[in-house]
Amino acid sequence: MTTATMNPAALTADWRDFVALTKPRVMTLVVFTGLCGLLAAPGHIHPVLAFTAILCIALGAGAAAALNQWVEADSDGLMKRTANRPLPAGRMDRQSALHFGVGLSFFSVILMGLALNWFAAAILGVSILFYVFVYTIWLKPRTAQNIVIGGAAGAFPPVIGWAAVTGDVSALPIALFCLIFFWTPPHFWALALYVRPDYAAAGIPMLPVVAGERETRRQIWGYTAIMAVAAFAPVLLRLTGALYGTVALVATLLFAVLAFRVFSSLELDPAKMKAERALFRYSILYLFILFGAVVFDRWMLA
Amino acid sequence: MTAQENKPVIDEAQIRARQQARAKVLALALGAFVILVFAISIIKMTGKG
Numbered sequence: 180m181t182t183a184t185m186n187p188a189a190l191t192a193d194w195r196d197f198v199a200l201t202k203p204r205v206m207t208l209v210v211f212t213g214l215c216g217l218l219a220a221p222g223h224i225h226p227v228l229a230f231t232a233i234l235c236i237a238l239g240a241g242a243a244a245a246l247n248q249w250v251e252a253d254s255d256g257l258m259k260r261t262a263n264r265p266l267p268a269g270r271m272d273r274q275s276a277l278h279f280g281v282g283l284s285f286f287s288v289i290l291m292g293l294a295l296n297w298f299a300a301a302i303l304g305v306s307i308l309f310y311v312f313v314y315t316i317w318l319k320p321r322t323a324q325n326i327v328i329g330g331a332a333g334a335f336p337p338v339i340g341w342a343a344v345t346g347d348v349s350a351l352p353i354a355l356f357c358l359i360f361f362w363t364p365p366h367f368w369a370l371a372l373y374v375r376p377d378y379a380a381a382g383i384p385m386l387p388v389v390a391g392e393r394e395t396r397r398q399i400w401g402y403t404a405i406m407a408v409a410a411f412a413p414v415l416l417r418l419t420g421a422l423y424g425t426v427a428l429v430a431t432l433l434f435a436v437l438a439f440r441v442f443s444s445l446e447l448d449p450a451k452m453k454a455e456r457a458l459f460r461y462s463i464l465y466l467f468i469l470f471g472a473v474v475f476d477r478w479m480l481a
Numbered sequence: 482m483t484a485q486e487n488k489p490v491i492d493e494a495q496i497r498a499r500q501q502a503r504a505k506v507l508a509l510a511l512g513a514f515v516i517l518v519f520a521i522s523i524i525k526m527t528g529k530g
Contacts, residue, residue, distance in 0.1 A: 192503075193503075194503045225524050227517075227524055
């Protein structure tokens with residue numbers, strides 16, 4: 180039996196590695212918020228077209244994740260959390276990842292345009308380009324505010340879902356966009372606090388690395404307050420009813436309690452940062468709860 | 482350690498097995514895509530979209 184020594188990964192990347200390149204776990208939240216945007220929108224589309232819209236959002240998110248990993252292959256290799264991804268682990272060559280990401284990007288945008296409408300396709304295209312060029316290439320290696328502005332990339336799915344049904348964008352999808360946008364800093368910085376050594380080793384200027392833990396905790400608390408306003412905006416603007424308002428009140432109060440625990444914590448050892456891990460885990464659940472509540476509320480209003 | 486040294490060494494049988502698995506997954510994906518395009522076409526033609 181012969182042994183392949185000439186760049187074997189280029190020929191033999193497992194199909195599971197291509198799936199891993201799309202960050203499936205991150206995709207679940209993207210798909211869910213996109214689906215909620217689609218379900219909350221007024222009007223009706225055929226279930227097959229709705230499925231196609233969600234498939235396009237998922238593939239677009241996967242394409243952006245693949246291109247993100249293509250750009251960050253070197254720095255991913257320096258971080259414990261990401262060192263086992265297909266590119267830094269050497270299970271796939273860079274060109275395959277680039278071709279996969281670019282191909283999937285075009286495929287998702289064109290399919291969205293042909294099956295649904297070109298306005299939704301344009302927003303999907305902008306979200307992919309924003310994530311890759313504005314967040315990954317421009318902001319992430321340069322500024323500690325990278326995920327504040329870059330968070331917009333993750334906020335597009337409910338807008339795309341809405342636009343797929345209606346062909347336009349109105350106040351509610353913009354409110355949902357703002358909710359994810361202001362949710363991103365406390366969500367991401369909670370994680371950044373306990374993986375700070377990883378980011379420092381890779382030279383990525385995340386807020387805890389650049390400004391320190393005290394400042395990060397202060398900003399998590401500050402952005403939680405802004406996020407709370409964004410969470411109540413749909414009720415205050417009468418875009419949703421009492422059901423969403425009640426759920427948002429309870430869920431946001433719990434978020435605030437967990438964020439306050441992070442704010443008041445003096446823990447410096449990442450291994451002992453329980454409050455930060457709890458906030459990170461709950462922040463994901465929080466978004467699922469609020470978006471689910473928006474859909475149920477809109478259905479009840481209808 | 483260089484990138485080349487970092488790459489796992491894989492024997493030929495494993496390469497063939499992975500290529501076959503990739504081909505099967507791609508065939509399934511293409512089959513699903515054909516069905517999806519067919520369904521979308523029918524919906525568009527009947528005006529239900």
